[in-house]
Amino acid sequence: MEKFVYAFEEGNKDMVEVLGGKGANLAEMTVLGVPVPPGFTITTAACDVFYKDGKKLNDSILAEIDERLVKLESVMGQKLGDDSDPLLVSVRSGAAASMPGMMDTVLNLGLNDISVEGLAKKTGNERFAWDSYRRFIQMFGDVVMGVPHHDFEEALESVKNTKGVEFDTDLDVNDLKEVVSKYKDAIQSAKGTSFPQNPKEQLIMSVEAVFGSWNNDRAIIYRRINNISSLVGTAVNIQTMVFGNMGETSGTGVCFSRNPSTGENKFYGEYLMNAQGEDVVAGIRTPKSIETLEEQNAEVYKQIVEIKDNLEKHYKDMQDMEFTIQEGKLYFLQTRAGKRTGPAAVKMAVDMVDETLISKEEAVLRVDPEALNQLLHKQLDPVAKTEHDALTKGLPASPGAAVGEIVFNAIEARDQVQEGKTVILVRTETSPEDIEGMNAAVGILTSRGGMTSHAAVVARGMGKCCVAGCGDAKINEKEKSLVIGDNSFTEGDFITLDGATGEVFEGKIPVVEPTLSGDFGRLMEWADEFRTMKIRTNADTPHDAETAIKFGAEGIGLCRTEHMFFEGERIKAIREMILSKNVEERKLALNKLLPFQKADFVGLFNVMKGKPVTIRLLDPPLHEFLPKEEEEIKEISTTLNVSVEELNKKIEDLHEVNPMLGHRGCRLGLTYPEITEMQSRAIFEAAKETGAVPEIMVPLVGDVEEFKNQKAIIVGVAKELGVEAYKIGTMIEVPRGALTADTIAKEAEFFSFGTNDLTQMTLGFSRDDVGKFIPEYVEKGVYERDPFQALDQEGVGQLIFIAVEKGRQTRPDIKLGICGEHGGEPSSVEFCNKVGLNYVSCSPFRVPIAKLAAAQAALKQK
């Protein structure tokens, strides 16, 4: 027969699936000889059976609980509900995956009108006993019986009012008795049934409530969002209560085996004497540093240090532990792997290798790649941050922290920075014209656009803090006003952005500078050793490329040529090209661009010194290069000697209802072959000059005929210039391109998955407009994460898989990569490794993250 209840001494840490995380660790500690208050765990399988039996504990489970309880009573020499020395227990949920705060807990179980007196007698502390009792009734009423929290508040308030006191602590024993009585009434009137005096009944009801909380709404949504789907239920831990608030020889604390902020190998923790766990957390009294416990109780301190040393060695990871001292006796209530900052994670991993505690593989697997952001970007001072409430939250578009004066215009951003100011550029959305201002600003805030909007992509490229798509921020650029809720800001006002969370704050919050330690370098070396995928970067300028090379990029996976088109003379020439009335005029204008483009490529090739460089031909719709504002139109009309009317007509002509699905990508090259011609010429001339072997990428191909058309032009130019070493491939970013990859691979030498567009089209989500519903979608669990942030493996991933299969079918040695923004996101990188891509390409500051993620993927796949 299946066993549904395990005493702590019967389990171990590997039984997480059966006992849940908390139960398994309590068992492990018990077996290791760590002093743990005795208890037992009801298994996750029992939870499953509970649901199968229609939300009831069946007789065989009840019998096992009974049997185990009797043994516990005998071990403790106490009895549930006893009138002189009652056994009190806690009932806590604990699933195999961490679901913090999602399920319910009941403490002090076993108290009733009789045992409360027993507890008073035993502890000699009547107030403590009655306070414990009223807390238990409240918790039980709330969690188990479903009485509104508010009913208890009201009862407590009424007693305090009658007495005329402000704090709970001002109530004496009689007052507390009054509270207990009112609490019982509250339950009676809310539920029509009385608070159960039978401790067994209390226990069974509590276990059922905890099992029931497994399927409450927030738990279901939490599991859906965190993709926890394989678990059958939660376990329940029944554990003898110990009290840290039984006087000055009692206490409670939390501690870490190493410093979780810095990673330093030094014991770190806090405690409070005569207190309960919640007091340490609540912050009403200031806890003391763990070292001072040595003076307080040298024996206990020594014991704690020994236990933490053993636990860390045993678990081979930094431990986060909770302990309680009850009248001088030490108990450990929990141990688990401790959360840590990015720098701490790196330092600990490297230190533990040096201490021969873990292997290099384990070290690489242990650091969350996203945590590296904290080593690469400024952070808000974590302590200072807790003192500020965020005004609102947008999308965490590019990590880092920024503090500066608001400006609403890119030109002014540039000018003010030249005057020595530090500014944050605040705009509804950004466009390529804003590049200079974005570059000058320390941070960017937009009210529209998603994780792959212009602002987000460019900011990530620059390694600059950006909060995008912040719908609550009402921005009026003309009137220079930013309104968030009831707060209004204008030019010159200070705000602070947290790019890692998307939070926006009023005023200035201190910032912590990042530092790259030697530990980071060593970890990266190990990552390089284990990973099998190459890491390239998305870089449009020699400067970006240099940054990426420093971070270890092995090539350029995406150079967006249009980003080169916005400076000075270039934008003029491109506008002339757009406004030209025939092919001859167009060629003339393109000829002016040729030397610029060529110089750009020479620059890139020189920086990359023979590493592969993939250059994408012109991609955006032409209207992106035309001005939008009236004033600028006038200005340009003068510069280009074209009437305002004609200019407006052209703008109107080029207007598109859905530009993302419009005249762009290779569709431009098909209708204006001279653009492809000019760009190919610039690339090949630069290649001749530098000896580079360029990879030319045709964007937005949905049919092989489009590709053939463009390839013919490119090959023609190569032949004319006598260039022989080059590759021609395509982006797979239109669903039809993926579906017909077998045909396209007949012609294309490489595929690069453009997952931004592929996501847009596969899901039908405009990256510029999803801000309106994606947050709600993620909240409701329709999508686990923003699909522009983490690759949608089920949908988009399926198309990638189809394209990889079909592509290799036709051309077994086809080179495959990804250059969408997902290329630097760990779960997406793991997917890329799984489907067998040759490389991922990401923005320069993401290169280390991609490397680490690639190494982890390779190790996991072994």
Add this chain to the structure above:
Amino acid sequence: MEKFVYAFEEGNKDMVEVLGGKGANLAEMTVLGVPVPPGFTITTAACDVFYKDGKKLNDSILAEIDERLVKLESVMGQKLGDDSDPLLVSVRSGAAASMPGMMDTVLNLGLNDISVEGLAKKTGNERFAWDSYRRFIQMFGDVVMGVPHHDFEEALESVKNTKGVEFDTDLDVNDLKEVVSKYKDAIQSAKGTSFPQNPKEQLIMSVEAVFGSWNNDRAIIYRRINNISSLVGTAVNIQTMVFGNMGETSGTGVCFSRNPSTGENKFYGEYLMNAQGEDVVAGIRTPKSIETLEEQNAEVYKQIVEIKDNLEKHYKDMQDMEFTIQEGKLYFLQTRAGKRTGPAAVKMAVDMVDETLISKEEAVLRVDPEALNQLLHKQLDPVAKTEHDALTKGLPASPGAAVGEIVFNAIEARDQVQEGKTVILVRTETSPEDIEGMNAAVGILTSRGGMTSHAAVVARGMGKCCVAGCGDAKINEKEKSLVIGDNSFTEGDFITLDGATGEVFEGKIPVVEPTLSGDFGRLMEWADEFRTMKIRTNADTPHDAETAIKFGAEGIGLCRTEHMFFEGERIKAIREMILSKNVEERKLALNKLLPFQKADFVGLFNVMKGKPVTIRLLDPPLHEFLPKEEEEIKEISTTLNVSVEELNKKIEDLHEVNPMLGHRGCRLGLTYPEITEMQSRAIFEAAKETGAVPEIMVPLVGDVEEFKNQKAIIVGVAKELGVEAYKIGTMIEVPRGALTADTIAKEAEFFSFGTNDLTQMTLGFSRDDVGKFIPEYVEKGVYERDPFQALDQEGVGQLIFIAVEKGRQTRPDIKLGICGEHGGEPSSVEFCNKVGLNYVSCSPFRVPIAKLAAAQAALKQK
């Protein structure tokens, strides 16, 4: 050994693959005893070998040609190049598929400086001989040797100038000899080689040229566009020349075994005495009706009538024939199935069944479904039309013809029609607000938008002529001007539209009214007998539904509820809903809509009398319901008592960069569940009242969670109202929906493929913007046809196939249909039949076309 050359008497009509269409029919006629000038055919396989051998005829083919030529000379008693009675031949291409005008032809081959004298002697007509010679040199020089046409023109002009005459016919023998001499010089100077005098050399060069023309650019593009990919090459026909221009006992003509315009079973044709084929076509002399030939030459006429009777009986189809009379002797040069109008096709097919010439199956297969448009819609008078040049051509968005005065505004269209005018609505693009004006106008012209733009879809629904996406038409609605090239129009000017071709004409062109004959009804009955798919209609109003029922629709496949939202009080209520500040206000506004929606559904259900009705929940983004023009915004501000500022803010808030990929479809229902709630209530209340079993369709589902969310709301309302008979399904229109169809089918009882959106997203083509490049794409052969017109089977079709497979895998009895605009397009209907859909749904006027196409698909698949 493979045989590469067949004498006509060795082949037959079933050898089309080997001998090409022309060769097979010449052979068939020869075998039937029809007088055909003797000759032979070089096979398509020889063409294939020609290319494999590097564009050269190999020795074994040359030997076969030689052998066959000797036999021909002996049959004819003539010799190539003979100085007294030379054999002259034609060299014509002829592939297995019709490729009109795509490949080359050489006539009068065999003439040289010697045989021209022989021909003069033999015919006693020296001028005829030299004129034939100079025509041959010109044709040979152009087609075979690649001398620019212009060089020959120049030579001819110079002789005419010297002589001082205007027409070729004014040149005498000596002039023609001069022309021949100049032609030979032209060849020499253009090519550096002389015109070949050896007739054998002429022949071989001509055959090679015809084979070579198989792969000229226009032939390749023609094949790509017409999806002709399985052929290996063209055949070449060598045939003895006969001349209809050898005097008054000679002549030439074309004739049809039945009237190709009306279908009447009456001999129909034209001829000219003393003329060549090209004279009949050129229209310089007016040809005579075929009956008058009886007076001219009763014997020959009788012979022609006998032959045409035999040929029609033999081929069991109306024949289009060419004949030549040479000095009283009749020759047939060609026979093939004749092209016919829609009404003629129907009449002939039905007549031939009555004549027991063909079976009902054959009759159904013989009529091009698209040709039924000519029976259902007005047509431009075909004769009158030839007298007008189109100003420009847009997309043929909805068939029919329209003549009317231009108006630029929907309100004015309505008003002017009430005043008794006939108007054409001319707009950049239309929006749902224009419905009334569109309904009043006889035709619609837009400058933007594709085959599935608002104007196109609505016009097709109304059965109204529409030319959409006419980029050349510059429309300024404010200034009331329409400019096409150099032509300017304003309000009140007349224009004419041909919706079947997309042509736009100045002024008025006579129009032919459609008539539905009893033959049509019989053909439809037969189609119903053979088809296996059901035909439903897309109808939003009882009126549309009635029209469709008349055409035989078997249900409604798509009722777009939002089309009900634009009239009077409704649009006010929906605007109130959009402007509401919280859920309560929103529910209040929705409650106002409820009675309207319910009444709509009651109306629909009553018309449909128990036939299935699929109702799609609200689909378009909410901004479509808000006004765009300043004036209207002011007006609405007053009506709704909302400030203009607030209204503008809401419009700005709802603005989307790519609305097609934005907040629409079930995404609306997810964020505003009360909309789904109201619509479900209206549907179920109407169902209760009428006893209908509604099918509720959730639009734009990309993930099963979206569907579950909406289904829960719908089921909730059904339970509340005690309705039990209904189905809930989804549109598959987002690629991800197709890719995850297995999961979605767990919840959805039916799928309807929304191929408009599925095409947009799979190809990345905005239906509103493709006008800018789709025409060029089709012209360049990237796509065979506009993918919004004919389903892209390779790409979109692959997703449909995946969804069908996956859907049936989870739910074997899932009901599958299509409700995109492709549902009425024959090749798409055939595809739907092939993948096993249960029904197609199309606009009411397309129902007969869909029925016929479905019957053909079922017959072909047998």
